[in-house]
Amino acid sequence: MSGRHGIGWAEESWNPTTGCTKISPGCAHCWAERMAWRLQGMGQKRYARGFQVTTHEDLLEKPLHWAKPRLVYVSFMGDLLHEEVPDEFIGRVFEVMARAPRHRFHVLTKRPERLARLSPRLPWPDNAWAGATVENAAHAYRGDWLRQTPAAIKYLVLEPLLGPVDELDLTGIGWVILGGESGPGARPLHTDWVRSVRDQCVAADVPFYFKQWGGVRRKETGRTLDGRLWTERPKDTGQLVFDGMEARDHLDERREGGHGAPHAPGPPRRGSTVREDKKSRRILVFPPGERACGRPRATRQLANPYLPLSHYPAPRPPARPPAGAPAGSAAGCAPTGRPFRGSPAPERRGWSCGGLRLTTPAHRFALRWPRR
Numbered sequence: 581m582s583g584r585h586g587i588g589w590a591e592e593s594w595n596p597t598t599g600c601t602k603i604s605p606g607c608a609h610c611w612a613e614r615m616a617w618r619l620q621g622m623g624q625k626r627y628a629r630g631f632q633v634t635t636h637e638d639l640l641e642k643p644l645h646w647a648k649p650r651l652v653y654v655s656f657m658g659d660l661l662h663e664e665v666p667d668e669f670i671g672r673v674f675e676v677m678a679r680a681p682r683h684r685f686h687v688l689t690k691r692p693e694r695l696a697r698l699s700p701r702l703p704w705p706d707n708a709w710a711g712a713t714v715e716n717a718a719h720a721y722r723g724d725w726l727r728q729t730p731a732a733i734k735y736l737v738l739e740p741l742l743g744p745v746d747e748l749d750l751t752g753i754g755w756v757i758l759g760g761e762s763g764p765g766a767r768p769l770h771t772d773w774v775r776s777v778r779d780q781c782v783a784a785d786v787p788f789y790f791k792q793w794g795g796v797r798r799k800e801t802g803r804t805l806d807g808r809l810w811t812e813r814p815k816d817t818g819q820l821v822f823d824g825m826e827a828r829d830h831l832d833e834r835r836e837g838g839h840g841a842p843h844a845p846g847p848p849r850r851g852s853t854v855r856e857d858k859k860s861r862r863i864l865v866f867p868p869g870e871r872a873c874g875r876p877r878a879t880r881q882l883a884n885p886y887l888p889l890s891h892y893p894a895p896r897p898p899a900r901p902p903a904g905a906p907a908g909s910a911a912g913c914a915p916t917g918r919p920f921r922g923s924p925a926p927e928r929r930g931w932s933c934g935g936l937r938l939t940t941p942a943h944r945f946a947l948r949w950p951r952r
């Protein structure tokens with residue numbers, strides 16, 4: 581399977597292999613396994629074997645057809661370095677990565693020992709980054725294997741972090757990503773564990789990316805640590821860009837108050853809906869494309885959409901109504917459905933449709949059944 585997803589630090593997944601077997605405590609609630617069984621139940625031929633290790637020859641060259649540079653997660657639905665994937669097939673995957681220098685590939689594995697052993701026989705292009713998952717201190721040794729690969733950037737993914745990792749060897753490590761477990765049965769992530777890893781990264785000058793607190797509803801718990809987002813990335817990004825990823829982070833930074841509170845955000849993005857919450861005497865900002873009615877969801881409250889009114893420029897005076905517009909009609913109303921200032925108030929009972937306030941059944945009928 582290949583497609584967009586919500587990894588947060590990669591943009592695309594490419595699955596020349598699917599399936600895996602559990603190897604350590606971090607696998608207990610494997611998302612890929614759940615998804616594979618679900619796809620099998622839906623009758624997807626590619627997942628006819630469920631979560632058993634399968635190689636997909638027809639997907640091998642897929643990245644060569646993507647013209648735009650992408651951040652690609654390799655074998656998102658499994659582990660490329662699984663014992664059942666033939667050495668020769670892994671070699672072909674690396675060859676494709678070398679032939680697509682415009683993309684950046686992330687090879688993340690819980691089996692870095694195999695990656696290290698195969699490394700001398702693999703073509704290691706600069707655009708292939710290697711990562712190892714470390715869920716607790718007992719599995720920090722995976723970083724040692726990772727260091728034996730010649731990957732341009734070696735990174736550690738502490739997700740789901742299940743315990744403290746107070747002595748993380750960051751020698752030769754270019755990036756650390758940390759996150760809590762999410763989904764059904766998610767195990768808790770303690771703040772002290774996150775702070776400890778963050779402080780070690782800061783001391784060693786290693787970029788630290790905090791992905792999420794996790795939990796059963798991960799969108800509600802957010803990803804703010806000590807009042808700011810941690811979205812650092814390796815500095816040597818070469819020619820490749822992090823367009824989608826940076827845009828997403830930037831949006832979150834704006835929502836959550838930016839790096840280093842207190843932060844004064846700029847005016848809302850064009851197209852946002854701004855509403856005043858009379859109860860809390862704050863301003864609610866709904867980004868473009870999101871419904872701006874009803875009570876804001878908990879995610880919005882945690883994401884700090886409440887900004888003091890002084891952050892926003894004074895509203896522009898509304899346009900004058902067109903001369904001779906009939907009182908209270910659709911033609912005398914602003915596109916937002918609010919009446920123009922100075923125009924007679926529309927009838928209380930009316931309908932809204934397509935941004936127009938309709939005041940009579942005749943208007944409503946005319947809009948539903950336009951004349952040809």
Ligand code: SF4
Pocket residue numbers: 599600601602603604606607610611612613657658659690
């Ligand atoms: S190694 Fe990764 S893909 Fe394999 S079972 Fe564990 S969590 Fe799932």
